[in-house]
Amino acid sequence: MDFSYTEVQQMLQDQVQKFVQKSYDFETRRKIVDSEAGYSEENWALFAELGWLAVPFSEDDGGLGGSAVDLMVVMEEFGKANVVEPFLPNAVLCGGLIARLAKGDQKTGLLEEIMSGQLQLACAFAESGARYNLARVSTSATANGDSIVLEGEKVAVLNAPNADKFLVVARESGEVADKQGLSLFLVDSKAEGVSVQAFANIDGKKSGNLKLDKVQLSGADRIGEAGQLYDSLQAVVDLATVGVSAEAVGAMEALLQKTVEYSKTRKQFGVPIATFQALQHRMADMFIECQLARSIVMMAAMKLDSEAEVAEKQQAVSAAKSRIARAIARVGQEAIQIHGGIGTTEELDVGHLFKRVTAIDVMFGNGDYHTERFVSLQS
Amino acid sequence: MNADFTAEELAFQEEVREFLQNEFPRELKEKVDANIRLSKEELVRWQKILYKKGWVAPNWPEEYGGTGWTPTQKYIFANEMGRIGAPEPVPFGLKMVAPVIMTYGTEEQKQRFLPDILQSNVWWCQGYSEPNAGSDLASLKTTAVRDGDEYVVNGSKTWNTYGQYADWIFCLVRTDNTAKKQEGISFLLIDMKSPGITLKPIVLLDGHAEVNEVFFDEVRVPAENLIGEENKGWTYAKLLLTHERTGIAQVPRSKRRLAALKRTAAQTDDGFGGSMADNPAFKQKLAEVEIQLQALEYSDLRTLAALSVGKAPGPESSILKIVGTELAQQMDEMFVQLAGYHCLPFVPDQFEEGFQGQYIGPGTTASTALTYFNNRKLSIFGGSNEIQRNIICKAVLGL
Ligand SMILES: Cc1cc2nc3c(=O)[nH]c(=O)nc-3n(C[C@H](O)[C@H](O)[C@H](O)COP(=O)(O)OP(=O)(O)OC[C@H]3O[C@@H](n4cnc5c(N)ncnc54)[C@H](O)[C@@H]3O)c2cc1C
Numbered sequence: 001m002d003f004s005y006t007e008v009q010q011m012l013q014d015q016v017q018k019f020v021q022k023s024y025d026f027e028t029r030r031k032i033v034d035s036e037a038g039y040s041e042e043n044w045a046l047f048a049e050l051g052w053l054a055v056p057f058s059e060d061d062g063g064l065g066g067s068a069v070d071l072m073v074v075m076e077e078f079g080k081a082n083v084v085e086p087f088l089p090n091a092v093l094c095g096g097l098i099a100r101l102a103k104g105d106q107k108t109g110l111l112e113e114i115m116s117g118q119l120q121l122a123c124a125f126a127e128s129g130a131r132y133n134l135a136r137v138s139t140s141a142t143a144n145g146d147s148i149v150l151e152g153e154k155v156a157v158l159n160a161p162n163a164d165k166f167l168v169v170a171r172e173s174g175e176v177a178d179k180q181g182l183s184l185f186l187v188d189s190k191a192e193g194v195s196v197q198a199f200a201n202i203d204g205k206k207s208g209n210l211k212l213d214k215v216q217l218s219g220a221d222r223i224g225e226a227g228q229l230y231d232s233l234q235a236v237v238d239l240a241t242v243g244v245s246a247e248a249v250g251a252m253e254a255l256l257q258k259t260v261e262y263s264k265t266r267k268q269f270g271v272p273i274a275t276f277q278a279l280q281h282r283m284a285d286m287f288i289e290c291q292l293a294r295s296i297v298m299m300a301a302m303k304l305d306s307e308a309e310v311a312e313k314q315q316a317v318s319a320a321k322s323r324i325a326r327a328i329a330r331v332g333q334e335a336i337q338i339h340g341g342i343g344t345t346e347e348l349d350v351g352h353l354f355k356r357v358t359a360i361d362v363m364f365g366n367g368d369y370h371t372e373r374f375v376s377l378q379s
Numbered sequence: 380m381n382a383d384f385t386a387e388e389l390a391f392q393e394e395v396r397e398f399l400q401n402e403f404p405r406e407l408k409e410k411v412d413a414n415i416r417l418s419k420e421e422l423v424r425w426q427k428i429l430y431k432k433g434w435v436a437p438n439w440p441e442e443y444g445g446t447g448w449t450p451t452q453k454y455i456f457a458n459e460m461g462r463i464g465a466p467e468p469v470p471f472g473l474k475m476v477a478p479v480i481m482t483y484g485t486e487e488q489k490q491r492f493l494p495d496i497l498q499s500n501v502w503w504c505q506g507y508s509e510p511n512a513g514s515d516l517a518s519l520k521t522t523a524v525r526d527g528d529e530y531v532v533n534g535s536k537t538w539n540t541y542g543q544y545a546d547w548i549f550c551l552v553r554t555d556n557t558a559k560k561q562e563g564i565s566f567l568l569i570d571m572k573s574p575g576i577t578l579k580p581i582v583l584l585d586g587h588a589e590v591n592e593v594f595f596d597e598v599r600v601p602a603e604n605l606i607g608e609e610n611k612g613w614t615y616a617k618l619l620l621t622h623e624r625t626g627i628a629q630v631p632r633s634k635r636r637l638a639a640l641k642r643t644a645a646q647t648d649d650g651f652g653g654s655m656a657d658n659p660a661f662k663q664k665l666a667e668v669e670i671q672l673q674a675l676e677y678s679d680l681r682t683l684a685a686l687s688v689g690k691a692p693g694p695e696s697s698i699l700k701i702v703g704t705e706l707a708q709q710m711d712e713m714f715v716q717l718a719g720y721h722c723l724p725f726v727p728d729q730f731e732e733g734f735q736g737q738y739i740g741p742g743t744t745a746s747t748a749l750t751y752f753n754n755r756k757l758s759i760f761g762g763s764n765e766i767q768r769n770i771i772c773k774a775v776l777g778l
Pocket residue numbers: 266268269273276278279337338339340341342344504505506507508510512513514515537538539540590756759760761762763764765766769
């Protein structure tokens with residue numbers, strides 16, 4: 001048993017830490033969020049240069065190794081500074097799917113473009129009535145002579161407004177909720193019939209709803225085997241779930257630290273509010289939540305990196321997300337409460353961290369969903 | 380012991396229902412249902428309708444234009460208002476400053492201010508909190524120095540809800556620096572148009588500037604705007620706080636929200652071909668909320684029953700504040716959870732008057748996170764829930 005980071009992981013952590021400390025203070029972040037793209041191209045180029053965009057990929061694919069623990073290290077540090085650059089949709093979701101499914105030149109070409117930061121991708125999997133069921137896909141891919149026609153609507157597509165290309169989950173066969181019959185298609189954002197309803201999310205990240213209106217593709221635009229997407233999608237989403245959970249651990253740590261600091265400086269009734277035991281115990285509870293959250297995310301990451309059965313891995317991911325959801329509510333709400341009025345404003349980073357963890361809470365399945373999934377996977 | 384309404388009370392309930400059915404403007408109801416924020420004009424319009432009916436100030440004594448209702452009638456009225464989503468009148472004038480003017484103001488002040496409050500001609504805001512005086516309100520530092528027949532006010536207030544709409548502000552100001560901190564405070568009414576007042580909006584987590592900082596720079600206020608005696612303001616403000624507590628449990632609003640939660644759950648796909656109304660975990664939480672709401676409502680009713688036999692509201696109102704706000708916040712969370720991915724888009728403008736862009740839905744799902752964020756205030760303002768627990772410890776448990 002060894003819970004310590006490898007040298008590489010340690011280095012990675014130091015690197016990201018240095019970056020956020022130096023170049024990602026609250027004001028800088030605010031400017032980035034308010035910019036048209038909603039992320040900094042300069043930062044993006046730096047992420048590529050430092051190899052961070054290669055973190056989720058195996059060495060065979062030209063990446064840094066691609067372990068879940070590596071990803072956890074990076075995401076946690078991103079979480080502390082509430083980094084908005086589209087790392088998750090590009091490197092984890094789309095990159096993960098391409099690494100698993102694409103072949104030959106298509107694969108090498110796309111991965112290179114992702115790791116070098118040249119290509120902006122968005123993964124369109126969620127649909128309006130599907131809630132968290134990845135198999136519930138009504139967007140259709142219908143063969144029409146030599147071409148394939150995509151038709152349907154996707155929601156909550158992270159990075160959609162910036163995407164050069166979309167990875168779209170569509171149904172080629174089967175009933176609306178069948179696991180069989182799903183395929184992945186690479187769709188150019190400028191292709192005819194593609195439109196994006198763009199917006200920013202509550203956490204400042206750019207997102208959008210994607211409409212596919214008789215979009216003409218060819219068989220070459222399919223990534224992976226026809227109808228066989230589901231297991232890979234599930235695996236990639238599970239890894240992303242651990243990723244955002246690690247990000248939440250970082251964000252919660254920041255919330256706790258900022259709250260403790262604030263409570264020592266904010267004076268009411270002639271004393272720092274930190275002297276009120278009612279608040280002290282609540283901060284102690286926040287600390288406990290942060291620690292348990294960290295533990296269970298480590299468990300899930302290590303499980304994903306292990307040789308365990310798929311079901312066991314899935315269960316570990318659900319355990320983590322379920323537990324994280326509880327921590328998010330507790331730590332997030334207490335941070336605001338202990339800050340008092342100022343916590344409810346846009347003026348302090350605490351509020352923005354709170355919004356980010358709230359978004360993480362509903363992504364890839366909320367606490368209830370993952371608790372149920374945990375139960376259903378119990379052998 | 381029974382909690383039934385008498386025949387007269389039932390008849391009254393019918394009357395209120397009919398009135399609200401006919402007189403609460405349809406356009407406003409539609410906006411309330413779509414979670415669109417009502418404008419100042421719309422709120423005033425509604426309050427004037429209530430005023431015409433004579434129902435805008437149930438808590439005022441009849442001589443000033445109150446209704447003369449029994450506590451039970453007031454309860455019925457609030458319940459019916461909540462049921463259809465009719466907004467309660469904005470409290471700052473009617474519920475907060477008016478009782479102070481009635482109790483401690485001069486005849487002249489009453490004549491001057493009360494009719495305009497009753498008719499919603501003048502919008503008031505509350506200027507108590509300061510950047511460094513929140514829970515410890517008595518440490519406030521905004522000063523008012525007497526100069527002839529004027530006071531000169533300097534300092535800043537913060538968190539002024541709807542200060543941007545306000546014609547007048549009622550302030551606690553320091554008039555004596557040497558006395559014990561509670562004893563040097565006065566209650567002053569200030570015209571917001573006075574030279575030297577500036578407002579700086581504060582944007583809250585829902586993207587809306589609902590509150591403001593208010594700066595006073597050599598603002599000259601006629602001494603006739605002082606309420607009661609100089610340096611007695613703290614006592615007056617405390618009276619106001621007990622008035623602020625009526626209806627604090629927000630039971631009618633929570634009932635409406637609970638009904639909406641159930642409706643929304645039934646309309647929300649669980650992703651597996653069913654609806655969230657049948658999701659076991661969600662059902663369980665919904666039941667817990669409903670049970671808590673029943674316990675809260677009966678606690679509210681007990682307070683009401685005590686009021687009807689002439690007892691003053693005591694520290695038990697702290698229970699109502701704590702439980703009422705925490706329950707409301709819990710429901711806000713449940714709306715977010717129901718919305719799932721649909722809670723994510725941050726488009727505050729689409730819940731404002733005159734939105735021109737493309738609406739992002741489905742339904743009002745994109746308002747769920749905004750409401751959740753905004754309502755974190757419930758456990759912070761009006762005496763934070765920690766302060767309320769301190770009150771229970773001191774005043775009830777003798778700790
Ligand atoms: C949206 C909003 C609208 C508002 N509208 C108005 C308005 O219109 N007019 C107005 O005058 N004010 C208004 N307020 C101000 C509100 O009353 C204050 O925010 C409140 O009194 C708390 O003060 P504070 O924000 O300075 O927090 P602090 O007093 O700094 O409190 C910080 C934390 O410490 C806790 N704490 C403080 N003292 C103790 C103690 N003794 N024991 C245990 N815990 C303690 C608090 O509960 C809180 O959790 C508004 C506030 C908000 C957020």
